[in-house]
Amino acid sequence: MLTNKSILITGAGGFIGSHLTETLLENGNQLILIDNFNDYYTGKEEQLNAILNKYDSKNFRLIKGDLLHKKILDGVNSNVEVIFHLAAQAGVRYSLNNAAEVAQNNIVSTVNIFEFGRICNRIEKIVFASSSSVYGNPIYTPLDEEHPKNPISPYAVSKLCGEHYADYYYREYDLPITSLRFYTVYGPRGRPDMAIRKFFEAILKEKEIVIYGDGTQLRDFTHVSDIVNGLILSAEKDNSNGQVFNLGCSNPISVNDLVEKLYAIAQKTKKLKFVEKQKGDVDVTYSNTEKAKKLLAYVPKVQIDQGLKTQFEWQRKILSN
Numbered sequence: 006m007l008t009n010k011s012i013l014i015t016g017a018g019g020f021i022g023s024h025l026t027e028t029l030l031e032n033g034n035q036l037i038l039i040d041n042f043n044d045y046y047t048g049k050e051e052q053l054n055a056i057l058n059k060y061d062s063k064n065f066r067l068i069k070g071d072l073l074h075k076k077i078l079d080g081v082n083s084n085v086e087v088i089f090h091l092a093a094q095a096g097v098r099y100s101l102n103n104a105a106e107v108a109q110n111n112i113v114s115t116v117n118i119f120e121f122g123r124i125c126n127r128i129e130k131i132v133f134a135s136s137s138s139v140y141g142n143p144i145y146t147p148l149d150e151e152h153p154k155n156p157i158s159p160y161a162v163s164k165l166c167g168e169h170y171a172d173y174y175y176r177e178y179d180l181p182i183t184s185l186r187f188y189t190v191y192g193p194r195g196r197p198d199m200a201i202r203k204f205f206e207a208i209l210k211e212k213e214i215v216i217y218g219d220g221t222q223l224r225d226f227t228h229v230s231d232i233v234n235g236l237i238l239s240a241e242k243d244n245s246n247g248q249v250f251n252l253g254c255s256n257p258i259s260v261n262d263l264v265e266k267l268y269a270i271a272q273k274t275k276k277l278k279f280v281e282k283q284k285g286d287v288d289v290t291y292s293n294t295e296k297a298k299k300l301l302a303y304v305p306k307v308q309i310d311q312g313l314k315t316q317f318e319w320q321r322k323i324l325s326n
């Protein structure tokens with residue numbers, strides 16, 4: 006476990022970033038947090054502040070700013086030892102209609118972070134948040150890291166491009182960068198545009214769930230606590246430099262099976278509406294995590310039934326407030 010380290014987290018106000026922030030503060034690290042709190046969805050700033058209020062303000066500094074403007078990094082101490090770069094415009098579907106914005110945001114901010122890494126003289130690791138979407142539709146499953154990359158959305162292309170920059174900065178400047186391909190992350194504070202959160206919200210509000218396609222698409226849902234664990238493990242290990250890893254749960258279920266589970270947890274009657282499959286959505290996500298297991302000792306711990314119950318309790322609570 007990282008402890009007593011000087012760490013920069015970008016996208017700290019987001020879903021995964023806020024969980025990572027909480028865990029690293031809990032373990033006695035010094036954090037610099039950057040987020041522009043973009044308007045993709047609301048409530049992030051309040052959510053992060055509610056977490057930060059629980060900790061001694063000596064142990065963190067929050068910078069509200071946009072990583073597209075390199076200048077905001079001038080204010081960051083170049084003594085940082087670890088950088089977790091999570092800031093991005095997420096959302097496959099959003100990217101279909103906002104391709105240029107997503108390209109600019111995700112690629113330029115990533116290059117700015119890697120350039121900043123070059124002037125950090127104590128840097129031990131930069132972890133780049135990539136995505137399972139870089140593979141596109143699988144040719145075989147489970148997908149290992151060598152599987153061909155055929156991205157089918159601008160978001161996925163932007164993440165693959167970030168990985169290429171990671172590889173370039175590792176080879177040419179010896180920057181200790183690791184890229185992690187996350188698989189459909191869920192859990193408390195999950196993004197409102199993601200299926201599990203949207204579905205539970207519809208159920209709790211007695212509305213119908215809208216399923217794109219016939220619901221047979223498979224998703225390798227991965228609990229946010231396992232992703233946080235994988236992020237930290239990758240930062241601790243030197244053998245992950247210049248490497249790419251899948252971080253998934255390796256236990257995919259269909260959207261139809263997911264919906265059955267959600268209604269069973271909520272104990273409500275099913276109300277479903279099937280609409281046309283969305284462009285950009287892949288048919289299957291199914292990770293092979295052998296490489297992460299071998300080199301990082303990454304073993305996902307939260308199985309879907311358990312993870313869904315905690316997410317349901319969290320959503321019930323926030324909706325009743």
Ligand SMILES: NC(=O)c1ccc[n+]([C@@H]2O[C@H](COP(=O)([O-])OP(=O)(O)OC[C@H]3O[C@@H](n4cnc5c(N)ncnc54)[C@H](O)[C@@H]3O)[C@@H](O)[C@H]2O)c1
Binds near residue numbers: 017091095
């Ligand atoms: N959630 C998932 O299932 C998933 C899957 C694969 C990859 N990822 C990647 O993991 C990372 C975190 O995802 P998340 O689900 O927490 O998303 P999120 O949208 O909740 O968090 C991203 C954060 O980055 C911030 N941000 C975006 N652009 C910025 C910029 N230019 N400057 C400063 N801050 C900026 C946003 O305000 C937001 O708080 C992203 O890079 C995402 O692409 C997520």
